[in-house]
Amino acid sequence: MLYPQSNSSRAMISLDGFWKFAPDVNDDGEQRGWPLQLPADREIGVPASWNEQFQDLMYFFGSGWYEREIELSRQLRSERMWLRVGSANYLSTVWVNGTEVGRHEGAHLPFVFEITDHVRWDGPNRITIRVDAAIAADRLPPGDVEDEQIVGFKGQYPNNYYDFFPYGGIHRSVTLFTTPVSFVSDIRITTEIDGTEGKVKAHIGLSEGFEGACTVSIRGTQCRSSVEVGAVGPSVDVDFSVPAARLWCPEDPFLYELEVRLTDGDGQVIDQYVQTFGIRTVSIRGTELLLNGKPVFLTGFGMHEDFPVLGKGISPAVIAKDFNLLSWIGANSVRTSHYPYSDEFLSYADKHGLLVIGETPFVGFVRSHYQGTAILNKAKRVITEMIERDVNHPCVIAWSLANEGDTLAPEADAFYEALYRHAKSLDDTRPITIVNCVDVEKDVALKHYDFVSLNRYHGWYEQAGRLDEGCRILSEKLDRCYEVLGKPVIVTEFGADAVAGVHVDPPEVFSEEYQAEMVTRQYEIIRQKPYTIGAHVWSFADFKTSQTPSRVVVNRKGVFTRDRQPKLSAHKLKALWSRESR
Template sequence: MLYPQLTASRMLISLDGFWQFAADHHNDGEEQGWHTGLQSDREIAVPASWNEQYQDLMYFFETGWYEREVEIPQHAQSEKIWLRVGAANYLSTLWVNGIEVGQHEGGHLPFVFEITEFIKFDRPNRITIRVDARIMPDRLPPGAVPEDEMIIGFKGQYPSNYYDFFPYGGINRPVLLFTTPDSYIQNIHTSTKLSGSDGEVNVRITMKNKISGTCRVSIRGTDSSLNRKLTANEADVEIEGCLRVSQARLWCPEDPFLYELEVQLMDDQGAMVDQYVQKFGIRTVVIEGTKLLLNGKPLFLTGFGMHEDFPVLGKGVHPAVLTKDFNLLDWIGANSIRTSHYPYSDEFLHYADRKGLLVIGETPFVGFVRSHYQGNAIRDKAQRVITEMVERDINHPCIIAWSLANEGDTFVPEADAFYKSLYDHAKSLDDSRPITIINCLDVEEDVALKHYDFVSINRYYGWYEQAGRLDEGCRVLDAKLDRCYELLGKPVMITEFGADAVAGVHVDPPELFSEEYQAEMTCRQYEIIRSKPYTIGAHVWSFADFKTSQTPSRVVVNRKGIFTRDRQPKLAAHKLKELWKQ
């Protein structure tokens, strides 16, 4: 469903702020009737992870309960009323006034429920959200994985998630209450292509309709429009058409221009019933030979993998952090990021659209293990999450590719059909962007990469292998890149490379964990990657230090950040700036 918007026909109320909170240590709060009234004397901030707000919650990975009251304006009685949670990790259940409304699985995408029938207009309404953050093998991403199924590290770490970032629990993105008319615009899908200097904008609009009237579609600032007559009581109306923009202004990092598609639902008397404005950019992205082309021009991606991670907030979205991060990306000369290892917030992507940051959107499929290939349960869950991600993000011009998995077990025969099914499913939803998955081991035995549009690999030669032997690590990287292209014959992107550095540690000659070693390794390996005619990008791991589970290989946080966790530059940041802003 469309991102909530305040318009002439829609009301929007933020429920961010302080909520009552209770930790359900035995996961039996529903049996105790917590959904009918939470007995709690503790307040907690939303959006933000619960772990860093209270010391006793840092390693709490059970179920948390949130509650607050809200009064709905009387004039909303004729409207549909909806509640949207941007993301809550991991399994969420919503009650309104003690009545269960619905449940959503998944920690990194929004869920929306209509709550009209549960609302009272003569009293405050109690909103209750239960968030189950338990770590389990069948969740995406998984945890508590048996050691005999692991293909890489994470043995014995605490907590026992099978991925290298902290499994923050809680409501991490905004909670919004909004209204729509009874007849309303439900979804808008745009895709663009070029015809000479003109842009062709294909639109598909879905409405829920109970009136006779007209749907008007136009691009503001142009003479492009289309109308469709509507008959009363059409339960699901879908309008498709193509709008042409002459002398189109193309979206790109240098000029991230956004057009506005206005959709209006009018009744027979010409009065507006519903209105929505969808921003979009006119641009094309294709793989052609060994090149990635944006608007027909070759593009090399410089930037980072990064995390939604900040002190105290955990994975909570905050506009000041977004502003700081985008400022630093611009300062260093990065043109792109990958949303490693899950879809990022709507707010991040809206900002990227406006700022011209190129984004590879990634699913939460990190740490796939062999048992996931047995039966259809995980495949079906994976396809559902792909659908949710693509439907939410398809209109964002900043997203130039999809990544469907990171560092899964792609070396067993069962992975072949599994990853082919994910590719086919994603392509059926969006054939306008290239699709990849990310490999972390030698490609010789990989059975999945061949199905994808370009090859993405994570490589740490000189760190996890050839540790401290940077010359040898660089030679291995050079040879392995050539071997990868020789075997697969597709464009190659290095989605992760880098080294840990403890800020303030300086050693000459450079040694592991020093700022000098990180800076030299990152810059030398970037230049090797950039020199290859078949590479399309190099993303350093990572943008900033981030919190992980406790393990002997991590000193409180993962220190591969070019910036510290509180966003101060290390030596490597200054060196990369010199390379990327030449």
């Protein structure tokens, strides 16, 4: 299902704003008839996590109920009506006027339910959403794994095993939108380059029962071309050649537009949809990552969707600010650690030329997750949803299918191979990786992947306070990794906590000086290796996590504070990265 769009065939109504809200402390709201009427004691902002909006909800990880009423214009009566939630953590159930219309599992991807038969036109419609945010071993990312030896486990409270706060709530926009009865349901665009020509393939999905003509056009510099096909059935495929193609890249993130129009037998327009795309290719050749056939080195960060008060809620202002800082510091790329980011983030990245490694929410898998098929199938479903949503974004240049799973366990071999094959079968145009935090010589999963991603904390968790030694060991380990695997390497995490305002000379752990020295020295070590394709500092900004003795309220590995002020390391990286781009 495509992102909602407003045009002469489609309407879009935002339901962002204040919703009635009630925490379901006893988990019995459904039995008490809450889908019919919510006994709400407060109003809450959407989209945003509930935790930081009210003190009593900070550590509430149960089910939260949202309710909102909306009257609809009768002019929309002949259309199909859909409800889309950009994301909600974790298990969502939606009712319209008391009738359940759908459920969705998963925290970071959108879900859409058709509600045409449930809306009323003679008064307000009540929309109710229950979001169950419990942390559990069979959720993604998994938490609460008891009696397991967790690789890299650093101990957290509450009892989740990933190092970011398990925020609950509706985190991305809620939208009502219409489509005509017959409509464009899907578009998938792939591009290749032949000399100066762009080869564009468009696969268009159509709703069941459509009969008529489908006109597909491309708009862009020096290119205006249009193909009309009589379409009956579920899809059409169209190929275009774009002469003198303007290739999408960070220096010139040029976007073309593909417009699809459906017309009936009388030539009347039934539906239309415009999909932006970039003409570009990504590949691995030997030890190089190639964008449009040219080597590129990924400089930037792992980051989080995290901001004071919003929690994991999306805000256009925070996205704009973060891109502003990424450009100021000279980063060309990020990894969406540790889950798929919002559509809005990716669209912004398309326009501003930021390269993105899109990551799944599979953090810290342990042996028990590899047994049986329950988690494997769930993980495959998430990969499918992620690729379907993001496939047309030129900014997404690679997929990361997991962060720091136990890849020493023998069962990890088949499990990660299956994930790789699944993702490749859905998208063979992007390289795929998983992120390793264990001894690569004993790792059983990395061999299946196109390039190697390493999280390494020499000088922090290991060799703490001994930066010279940390740097030496990092260098040796990188060389050994390449010797063993013979694949290009990106260091997806390296860094140190620094509490803004703490200065120590000579540098010691937790000071701004120590962090600045570590990230700049280690960046240079990584950059100089002939087989590396990138170095991402952990992390872009400080972020909220669980309470542990190793965190000073938040994880302080940001080179910006949580409210986006630069630490010393930000200035040093800016100087380093601007020298490089000269």
